[in-house]
Amino acid sequence: MEPADIQGDLTEVLLSEAEIQVRIAELCREIERDYQGRPLLLVGVLKGAVMVMADLSRELRRDVEIDWMAVSSYGAGTESSGVVRILKDLDTDLTDRHVLIVEDIVDSGLTLSWLRENLSSRGAASVEICALLRKPEAAKVDVDARYVGFEIPNHFVVGYGLDYAERYRNLRAVGILSPHVYS
Numbered sequence: 001m002e003p004a005d006i007q008g009d010l011t012e013v014l015l016s017e018a019e020i021q022v023r024i025a026e027l028c029r030e031i032e033r034d035y036q037g038r039p040l041l042l043v044g045v046l047k048g049a050v051m052v053m054a055d056l057s058r059e060l061r062r063d064v065e066i067d068w069m070a071v072s073s074y075g076a077g078t079e080s081s082g083v084v085r086i087l088k089d090l091d092t093d094l095t096d097r098h099v100l101i102v103e104d105i106v107d108s109g110l111t112l113s114w115l116r117e118n119l120s121s122r123g124a125a126s127v128e129i130c131a132l133l134r135k136p137e138a139a140k141v142d143v144d145a146r147y148v149g150f151e152i153p154n155h156f157v158v159g160y161g162l163d164y165a166e167r168y169r170n171l172r173a174v175g176i177l178s179p180h181v182y183s
């Protein structure tokens with residue numbers, strides 16, 4: 001299943017493509033129910049959330065708007081710097097909007113706690129979070145994410161949008177990156 005040129009880079013496949021898709025469908029049914037009758041703006045966080053956004057938005061059986069923000073706190077390493085930078089802002093005015101932030105992972109929580117504050121301060125009617133993955137043991141701040149796909153152990157993971165130095169984003173599964181790749 002892994003491409004030949006990355007064989008050995010993963011110590012373990014944590015979540016298969018099929019497991020991810022089943023869970024995304026479950027989250028979509030919850031989202032449809034919770035936002036019934038309310039217009040919904042999905043805000044994807046580039047670049048990691050590209051795959052989740054593509055699959056989640058197409059699985060939703062309702063109309064949505066989609067916008068993107070790019071923030072970065074990791075650079076090329078495996079540890080959050082804690083400093084969040086806006087690389088690309090939204091095109092959409094958030095006044096009175098119901099916003100659902102779509103993310104790949106809550107790791108330390110620094111990115112999402114900062115982002116939720118930032119978006120809430122723009123006059124949104126509501127701001128909630130949907131993250132495919134969460135690492136409970138890595139939390140430095142508490143992030144109240146309404147929709148979480150999977151809680152995973154505290155290892156650096158790649159695939160399905162998640163990168164190490166911009167590689168591995170295109171894997172269909174999520175796996176643990178072998179320390180020999182980055183040490």
Ligand SMILES: O=P(O)(O)OC[C@H]1O[C@H](OP(=O)(O)OP(=O)(O)O)[C@H](O)[C@@H]1O
Pocket residue numbers: 045046047048049071072073074075080103104105106107108109110111112162163
């Ligand atoms: O909870 P945290 O510790 O803040 O980590 C989570 C964030 O870090 C990663 O993004 P990154 O800054 O690496 O940018 P990228 O999405 O472009 O890879 C990931 O996509 C999340 O946005």
Ligand code: HPA
Pocket residue numbers: 074105107155156157158162163164
């Ligand atoms: O485990 C991770 N992998 C890739 N990118 C990340 N950004 C935060 N945590 C991670």
Ligand SMILES: [Mg+2]
Pocket residue numbers: 048074162163
């Ligand atoms: Mg990253």
